[in-house]
Amino acid sequence: MTAETLFPLVPWVVLIPLAGILINLLAGRALGERGVGLVASLAALGSFAVSVLLAVGLAQQPEGQSLLLARWMSIGSLNVDWAFRVDTLSVTMMLVVSGVGTLIHIYSIGYMHDDTRHNGDPARFRRFFLYLNLFIAAMMVLVSADNYLMMFVGWEGVGLCSYLLIGFWFEKGEAGLGNARAAKKAFVVNRIGDLGFLIAMFTMFWAFGSLSFGEVLPRAAEAAPAVLLAITLFFLLAVTGKSAQLPLFTWLPDAMAGPTPVSALIHAATMVTAGVYLVARSLPIFAAAPAAQSAVLWVGALTALFAATIAVAQTDIKRVLAFSTISQLGFMVAAVGMGAVVAGMFHLITHAFFKALLFLGAGSVILGMERGHERHAQAHDGHHGGFDPQDMRFMGGLRSRMPVTFWVYLIGGLALAGVAPLSGFFSKDEILAAAEQVSPAVFVVLLIAALLTAFYVARQLALVFFGQGRSEAARAATESSPVITVPLGILAALAAVGGALNLPGSHLLGDWLHHTVEPLVEAGFNPLTAGIALVIALAGLGLGWLLYGRSPLTRAEEPDPLAVRLKGLFTWLRRKWYVDEIYNALFVTPYTRLSQMLAGPVDQGLIDGVVNGAGGMARLLGNLGRSLQNGYVRSYALIMLVGVALIFTFLLAR
Amino acid sequence: MPLSYYLILSAIMFLIGILGVLLRRNPLIMFMSLELMFNAANLAFVAFAAYHQALSGQLFVFFVMTVAAAEVAVGLALMVAIFRTRHTIDVDELSMLQG
Numbered sequence: 038m039t040a041e042t043l044f045p046l047v048p049w050v051v052l053i054p055l056a057g058i059l060i061n062l063l064a065g066r067a068l069g070e071r072g073v074g075l076v077a078s079l080a081a082l083g084s085f086a087v088s089v090l091l092a093v094g095l096a097q098q099p100e101g102q103s104l105l106l107a108r109w110m111s112i113g114s115l116n117v118d119w120a121f122r123v124d125t126l127s128v129t130m131m132l133v134v135s136g137v138g139t140l141i142h143i144y145s146i147g148y149m150h151d152d153t154r155h156n157g158d159p160a161r162f163r164r165f166f167l168y169l170n171l172f173i174a175a176m177m178v179l180v181s182a183d184n185y186l187m188m189f190v191g192w193e194g195v196g197l198c199s200y201l202l203i204g205f206w207f208e209k210g211e212a213g214l215g216n217a218r219a220a221k222k223a224f225v226v227n228r229i230g231d232l233g234f235l236i237a238m239f240t241m242f243w244a245f246g247s248l249s250f251g252e253v254l255p256r257a258a259e260a261a262p263a264v265l266l267a268i269t270l271f272f273l274l275a276v277t278g279k280s281a282q283l284p285l286f287t288w289l290p291d292a293m294a295g296p297t298p299v300s301a302l303i304h305a306a307t308m309v310t311a312g313v314y315l316v317a318r319s320l321p322i323f324a325a326a327p328a329a330q331s332a333v334l335w336v337g338a339l340t341a342l343f344a345a346t347i348a349v350a351q352t353d354i355k356r357v358l359a360f361s362t363i364s365q366l367g368f369m370v371a372a373v374g375m376g377a378v379v380a381g382m383f384h385l386i387t388h389a390f391f392k393a394l395l396f397l398g399a400g401s402v403i404l405g406m407e408r409g410h411e412r413h414a415q416a417h418d419g420h421h422g423g424f425d426p427q428d429m430r431f432m433g434g435l436r437s438r439m440p441v442t443f444w445v446y447l448i449g450g451l452a453l454a455g456v457a458p459l460s461g462f463f464s465k466d467e468i469l470a471a472a473e474q475v476s477p478a479v480f481v482v483l484l485i486a487a488l489l490t491a492f493y494v495a496r497q498l499a500l501v502f503f504g505q506g507r508s509e510a511a512r513a514a515t516e517s518s519p520v521i522t523v524p525l526g527i528l529a530a531l532a533a534v535g536g537a538l539n540l541p542g543s544h545l546l547g548d549w550l551h552h553t554v555e556p557l558v559e560a561g562f563n564p565l566t567a568g569i570a571l572v573i574a575l576a577g578l579g580l581g582w583l584l585y586g587r588s589p590l591t592r593a594e595e596p597d598p599l600a601v602r603l604k605g606l607f608t609w610l611r612r613k614w615y616v617d618e619i620y621n622a623l624f625v626t627p628y629t630r631l632s633q634m635l636a637g638p639v640d641q642g643l644i645d646g647v648v649n650g651a652g653g654m655a656r657l658l659g660n661l662g663r664s665l666q667n668g669y670v671r672s673y674a675l676i677m678l679v680g681v682a683l684i685f686t687f688l689l690a691r
Numbered sequence: 692m693p694l695s696y697y698l699i700l701s702a703i704m705f706l707i708g709i710l711g712v713l714l715r716r717n718p719l720i721m722f723m724s725l726e727l728m729f730n731a732a733n734l735a736f737v738a739f740a741a742y743h744q745a746l747s748g749q750l751f752v753f754f755v756m757t758v759a760a761a762e763v764a765v766g767l768a769l770m771v772a773i774f775r776t777r778h779t780i781d782v783d784e785l786s787m788l789q790g
Contacts, residue, residue, distance in 0.1 A: 668786030674712050 230278015495581020
């Protein structure tokens with residue numbers, strides 16, 4: 038097969054998941070749970086297969102191609118097409134999205150089977166897979182687009198799926214509103230970022246007269262510096278929204294209200310990396326605006342540090358991972374901000390592997406806790422209420438109860454911490470090596486973030502898996518079924534050996550991406566940096582072990598050892614530096630007040646007053662006329678007489 | 692006799708007709724009052740016709756009489772129908788069509 042025959046397959050990466058949706062929508066009820074899961078997983082797998090074929094084609098013709106599917110709109114000088122771009126960057130993203138996506142689809146068959154039953158609505162199983170396939174389709178549109186507007190369609194599509202899936206159990210959560218609120222928050226915060234994307238697109242069209250990658254990117258340097266700065270900074274706003282960077286990161290921790298496979302797929306492995314992809318794709322524009330580049334770099338670096346500090350104090354197993362994701366996304370954004378695209382994309386890929394693994398592992402732990410809770414409740418006449426299967430304080434000792442989950446979680450955790458030779462070590466090291474070349478200050482910030490990363494990994498591992506069970510549920514937890522553990526195993530293998538993609542010396546990924554984007558910073562392997570990073574990682578792990586592993590907690594009520602040492606600061610960390618409270622006071626509350634003012638006095642008072650006043654006036658006049666129409670024929674005759682008399686008087690007197 | 696005598700008689704007849712329609716509640720009387728007004732007009736027509744020596748006035752009288760006959764026929768039929776359903780023909784009782 039040649040590239041010419043393979044490249045035209047590209048629309049199928051979107052169409053196959055859409056076909057999956059169609060089948061499940063029309064025949065889902067008849068197919069049953071297994072059928073629905075199978076169709077959805079096959080749709081994701083089909084997308085993956087097409088991506089692999091595209092990669093095969095690219096191996097022969099690495100410069101890639103853009104393929105026109107249909108004209109979309111042509112208004113004046115604005116021409117936008119449904120066109121796909123096949124090049125090494127987009128196909129890399131496709132492979133990650135559909136590959137990790139397929140594994141998570143399979144995992145979801147097992148997870149959602151249990152989850153829908155724990156939540157008491159098995160009929161929602163099908164809806165979950167419809168949303169999941171829709172997400173794959175939207176994400177594929179995002180990464181395969183050949184112009185910014187089509188990319189924006191995917192960008193919005195994944196945002197919609199994220200909203201739908203965070204609010205999957207929309208009637209659950211705090212006061213029956215918690216999940217719906219979380220979904221709304223994610224949606225609204227993302228809209229702020231999307232506004233940035235839109236304005237960037239408008240500015241781009243104004244400056245270049247086109248939105249197509251092929252036309253804009255080669256001419257990026259031609260525009261005025263101020264225009265370029267505007268475009269890139271508004272793109273940065275979009276990135277901070279979608280990729281949960283400072284200052285718009287607050288939605289991601291709340292997004293953990295969604296089912297765990299969603300957290301793994303959308304809020305860790307794929308959707309949130311869209312911002313990284315956007316910067317990598319637009320690198321020529323960013324390269325022409327050095328000020329924006331350093332803004333991106335610092336946003337990423339500070340986010341990496343900021344989120345890592347919060348992660349060390351969380352007690353919810355998924356929230357730790359959420360802040361860890363924000364922090365790791367900070368690493369990636371910093372990398373692409375420096376122009377070290379290969380390092381950023383490398384970390385994106387390995388992060389997709391190990392963070393999906395960690396989230397799915399956490400899902401397995403949660404299910405294990407649920408099962409333990411149910412077993413215990415059955416044995417002891419069931420005392421429900423007050424049980425949170427995600428609270429790490431109630432876990433402990435799961436190493437022996439859930440051995441498979443423990444081992445894969447350990448691999449994922451060590452990869453995240455950056456322990457050689459797991460994948461995270463190589464990718465994080467490339468970012469650190471690039472940072473060392475570009476800015477020593479960023480290098481130090483990222484090193485501290487890496488130290489904290491290793492620390493919270495050790496803390497989480499110790500709290501969840503070591504020591505002894507701190508609740509009946511943890512003591513009675515059981516291992517998950519193979520449909521859950523097999524995808525975990527595959528992801529664990531990928532997380533372990535994913536570093537092979539771009540080993541120092543071979544630079545497989547680097548050479549592959551070179552055909553599409555030319556990195557501004559060549560991040561070679563630096564033994565000294567690697568050594569420092571490894572020492573830092575081991576130090577973080579050791580520190581965590583000293584605090585949490587050496588003398589594990591025995592009761593859930595015991596204070597966190599870190600809280601004892603940090604005192605007030607720990608509360609600040611646990612409450613996320615009060616960012617949510619600050620945003621509430623600064624933006625949400627005034628906005629709500631304004632809305633209430635507009636809804637109450639202005640709308641109900643003024644607007645309704647005018648409308649009702651007009652109606653009241655008409656009614657008054659009507660009543661006046663009504664009294665004339667009294668039904669007495671003789672009074673009509675009198676009125677007629679008077680009228681005729683008046684008319685005649687007028688005619689005569691004229 | 693001068694024309695004004697006829698016209699004064701005609702005006703008096705018309706006024707009686709108007710007062711009859713306005714003051715009486717029995718529709719039969721009201722119809723008779725209407726007829727009085729028609730004939731007041733007829734009287735004026737024939738008086739002017741004689742005065743001007745023109746036939747068109749007399750011609751109009753025939754039309755008016757024809758129309759009046761038809762009108763009375765329809766009116767009486769309506770009254771019969773109303774009496775059958777409402778068991779009264781007092782016009783002040785027939786005031787359902789009001790705003």
